[in-house]
Amino acid sequence: MTSTLNRTDAQITIGEAITRLMPAGVPFRFTAYDGSTAGPADSPIHLHLNNERGLSYLLTAPGDLGMARAYVSGDLTLDGVHPGDPYEAMLLLQRESGFKIPPPAEAFAIVRGLGWSHLKPPPPPPQEALPKWRRLLEGFRHSKGxxxxxxxxxxxxxxxxxxxxxxxxxxxxxxxxxxxxxxxxxxxxxxxxxxxxxxxxxxxxxxxxxxxxxxxxxxxxxxxxxxxxxxxxxxxxxxxxxxxxxxxxxxxxxxxxxxxxxxxxxxxxxxxxxxxxxxxxxxxxxxxxxxxxxxxxxxxxxxxxxxxxxxxxxxxxxxxxxxxxxxxxxxxxxxxxxxxxxxxxxxxxxxxxxxxxxxxxxxxxxxxxxxxxxxxxxxxxxxxxxxxxxxxxxxxxxxxxxxxxxxxxxxxxxxxxxxxxxxxxxxxxxxx
Missing domain, CATH: 3.40.50.150 (Vaccinia Virus protein VP39)
Structure with a gap:
């Protein structure tokens, strides 16, 4: 893995972070805007993180919500499948992904290494509905309004x-x-x-x-x-x-x-x-x-x-x-x-x-x-x-x-x- 960033000992690349979050191996090709990579180069599925906003989406909403925000916004691109039917990519991710939530100390080290500035949530994409607590302004859950x-x-x-x-x-x-x-x-x-x-x-x-x-x-x-x-x-x-x-x-x-x-x-x-x-x-x-x-x-x-x-x-x-x-x-x-x-x-x-x-x-x-x-x-x-x-x-x-x-x-x-x-x-x- 390589990086175009000037690093201190505490810094890590995005590719290194992905590898640490998937200790069983990254089943897809991953590349990032910092020049780092992870996963097999010949994988038919390729995810590319385009910018810092995408990283902030992933860090501030771990899981499917953060991934969706980055993908819908164009900050995370997916090659190897058509966006109208990304079934094969999702099948690969569900079958072979070894993603694990790290212990608190490890998670702290990963976030610190990537930079605390990425913990400021960017505005969500316009396709996203309000969070549940904000929907209370429209009435209680399952009210007619x-x-x-x-x-x-x-x-x-x-x-x-x-x-x-x-x-x-x-x-x-x-x-x-x-x-x-x-x-x-x-x-x-x-x-x-x-x-x-x-x-x-x-x-x-x-x-x-x-x-x-x-x-x-x-x-x-x-x-x-x-x-x-x-x-x-x-x-x-x-x-x-x-x-x-x-x-x-x-x-x-x-x-x-x-x-x-x-x-x-x-x-x-x-x-x-x-x-x-x-x-x-x-x-x-x-x-x-x-x-x-x-x-x-x-x-x-x-x-x-x-x-x-x-x-x-x-x-x-x-x-x-x-x-x-x-x-x-x-x-x-x-x-x-x-x-x-x-x-x-x-x-x-x-x-x-x-x-x-x-x-x-x-x-x-x-x-x-x-x-x-x-x-x-x-x-x-x-x-x-x-x-x-x-x-x-x-x-x-x-x-x-x-x-x-x-x-x-x-x-x-x-x-x-x-x-x-x-x-x-x-x-x-x-x-x-």
């Missing part, structure tokens, strides 16, 4: 950006792949069709779809099952796009997507309620009121289907620093057991549940492929920093689903009548 701001941060990026990344279905939730080589569009159709069949939809039935996004479920249920559907989303841009799509499909007499909070829906008497990808946003302490809301909307014998990301266990956890600041502010996850418990505690009867985590890994793979293939247009639409956030987030999430660090569960429940009649078939009609 704060939820609206969190949804705006993530979903009101650009409808055109989503059209390119998600594809024609405009569906930003886990697809269901009938075969591993099925197209993303066919898999999204299969997901909506599976939900409709689980809910037992028939012509003339009334469906409430909460957290309806761009209206994919709303339009599918109305078009293919003859249902009368009301959808609701907290994203103004999603609602406007969905209403235009409903009109284009000639479904405006039987379907609508409203802009607003699901808690403000006053309609009742629905035969079915679907919630696809909303539970992650509502807060675990709000589960009882969330599922009670669905229960109150259903007629006796009505069904609800909840589709959401979960943890492999039933602990209550936040989504992590990077996801919280850049992707889903205020997001919380727990296991399917906790979800089923809350549903059952209300007197609803759970009839079926399944884990689709492999399907979400394939879905994310498809979205990354779309982002990579349309990178220049996406950058023109939202800027390079935001496009990098999405590549990082989707590739990392794909890896987490593959490694069983997160899961995707569908839970189907029914509201029995006062005599216990669930009006449910003896065997599931959606299988086979």
């Amino acid at each position: 704060r939820d609206a701001e969190a949804i705006h941060h993530h979903y009101d990026v650009s409808n055109r950006f989503y059209e390119v990344v998600l594809g024609p279905s405009m569906t930003y939730t886990c697809a269901v792949f009938p075969t591993e080589d099925a197209s993303l569009e066919d898999a999204q159709f299969a997901k909506y069709d599976l939900v409709c069949r689980k809910l037992g939809l028939q012509p003339g039935m009334r469906l409430l779809d909460i957290g309806s996004g761009w209206g994919g479920m709303v339009r599918h249920a109305a078009k293919h099952y003859g249902a009368e559907v009301v959808g609701v989303t907290l994203s103004r841009e999603q609602a406007a796009w969905a209403q235009d799509a409903i009109k284009r499909d000639g479904l405006d007499e039987v379907a609508e997507v409203r802009f607003g909070d699901y808690r403000d829906v006053r309609d009742t008497g629905f035969d079915a309620v679907s919630s696809i990808g909303l539970t992650e946003h509502i807060g675990i302490r709000n589960y009882p009121s969330y599922f009670a809301f669905m229960q109150d909307k259903l007629v006796p014998g009505g069904r609800l289907l909840n589709h959401c990301i979960t943890r492999p266990d039933n602990s209550v956890t936040d989504t992590g620093a990077f996801i919280d600041r850049y992707v889903f502010p205020d997001g919380e996850l727990t296991g399917s057991g906790r979800i089923i418990t809350e549903i059952q505690n209300l007197g609803l009867e759970v009839r079926h549940e399944e884990n689709l985590r492999e399907h979400y890994a394939l879905t994310l793979k498809g979205w990354c492929e779309n982002l990579e293939a349309n990178w220049d247009e996406c950058v023109r639409e939202v800027g390079e920093g935001t496009a990098k956030v999405w590549g990082l987030y989707m590739a990392g999430s794909r890896l987490s689903f593959e490694r069983n660090e997160i899961q995707l569960h569908q839970v189907l429940a029914v509201k029995p009548d006062r005599d216990g009649n669930a009006r449910f078939p003896l065997r599931p009609t959606w299988l086979g």
Whole structure:
């Protein structure tokens, strides 16, 4: 390793610091603005630290948040993979990285050797949401105002950006792949069709779809099952796009997507309620009121289907620093057991549940492929920093689903009548 800096005995190069933090070996090529290096020269993955601001990001927010700040800002560059799909680099880092948090004395020596001036935090990139304590100015966690701001941060990026990344279905939730080589569009159709069949939809039935996004479920249920559907989303841009799509499909007499909070829906008497990808946003302490809301909307014998990301266990956890600041502010996850418990505690009867985590890994793979293939247009639409956030987030999430660090569960429940009649078939009609 070499360095262009004038050194004292206490000084160390950035490459030396990386090597000390990875005593088992650096699995990638690392170079830095001070001229130092680490890791094998022939590695297909090359990280380069461009400047002092990047070093300050790494030192003041160790872990994924600091790495994300430096990468999104362009202070840390990654060669060997496309920024729209950095999956292979993340796979290498997770499999072979021997990073260890050093003892306090060692950490002190590393920071001293790199320079105390780097402990002054630079301003975060503009794509980053406020820290949790600052969000209190928008209301308590999962208040209507704060939820609206969190949804705006993530979903009101650009409808055109989503059209390119998600594809024609405009569906930003886990697809269901009938075969591993099925197209993303066919898999999204299969997901909506599976939900409709689980809910037992028939012509003339009334469906409430909460957290309806761009209206994919709303339009599918109305078009293919003859249902009368009301959808609701907290994203103004999603609602406007969905209403235009409903009109284009000639479904405006039987379907609508409203802009607003699901808690403000006053309609009742629905035969079915679907919630696809909303539970992650509502807060675990709000589960009882969330599922009670669905229960109150259903007629006796009505069904609800909840589709959401979960943890492999039933602990209550936040989504992590990077996801919280850049992707889903205020997001919380727990296991399917906790979800089923809350549903059952209300007197609803759970009839079926399944884990689709492999399907979400394939879905994310498809979205990354779309982002990579349309990178220049996406950058023109939202800027390079935001496009990098999405590549990082989707590739990392794909890896987490593959490694069983997160899961995707569908839970189907029914509201029995006062005599216990669930009006449910003896065997599931959606299988086979």
